[in-house]
Amino acid sequence: MDYQSLNYNFRLVGVKGRGAYENFHKEVPLLAKQLWSRANEIQSHLGIEIALFEPKTDIQHLEGNYYVGLMVNDAFNKVPKGMELIELNQQYVTNRGKISNLNSLHFELLKWSKEQGYTRNLKSYIVETYHPMEGREEEVRIFLPIEENHR
Template identity: 55%
Template sequence: MVDCKKVNKIFRVVGIKGGGSFANFGTDVPKLAQQFLTRIDEVENHSGIEVALFEPKRDTNHLDGHYYVGIIVNETLKEIPVGMDYIETTQAYVTTRGKIIHIANLHYHLVKWADDTGYKRDLDSHIVETYHPMENGEEEVEIYLPIHI
C-alpha cells in the first residue's frame, strides 16, 4: 500500500536547467544530474539532498518540457554558481515516498489518490522529486505533486 498525504512545503534549490522531450526525461534527467554532481562543491550551505523539479505534462499534445536538477539548500543564497539557477517554491503538495525502482507506480498511485481525495493538480507549478540513498545501494524517491488549495 502506497502511503500518500498532503503537505505544505518550501523548497530552496540550486540547480541546472535542462529540457527536451518528456519521453526522454528518464535518461536525460539522470545524465544532467551526474553533470551537476561534479560541481556540487560550488554550492554553499547545501543539505546533501538531491532534487529534481519537473514541468508537468499538461496533456497528450504537450511533448516537450523543462526541468531542473540540483540540491536542496538550507537558506536563500546570496551567490549562485555560474550556469546555475536558484529556485524557491512554497506550495501545497500531495506526496508519497518509496523505492526509486517503483517510481512509475508511485506516480500512478499518487495521482489516483489525489483524484480520489478531491485534490486538483496545479499544472502551472513544478513537480518535485527528492532522492534519498539507502543502505545496500538502493535509493528512495519522495514525489511532490503540486495541488490547488
C-alpha cells in the same frame, strides 16, 4: 503507501534542462551527474538531490523544462555560474518509495489524490527528492502540486 497532503517550501540551486518527456528518464540522470561534478561550488547545500519537472498538460505537450539541483539552507547566497536559485512554496500531495517503482508511485499518487478530491496544479513543477539508503535501494519522494482550494 503513506500518502499525505502538505504545504512545503523548497529552496534549491540547480541547472535547467529541456527535452522530450519521453526522454526525461535518460536526460535527467545525465544532468544530475553534471550537477554532482560541480557540487563543491554550491555552498551550504544539504546533500539532498532534487528534480523539478514541468507537468505535461495534454497529449500534444511533447517537450518540457526540468531542473536538477541540490537543496540549500537559508544561509545560501552565491549562485554558481550557469545555475539558478529556485524557491517553491506550494501545497502538495506526496508519497515515497523505491526508485525502481517510480512510475507506479506516480500513478498511485495521482489515483489517490483524485479519490481524495484534489485538483492538480498544472502551472507548478512536480518535485522529486532522492534519498540514498544505506545497504538498500535509493528512495524517491514525489510531490505533486495541487490547488489550494480543496473541497
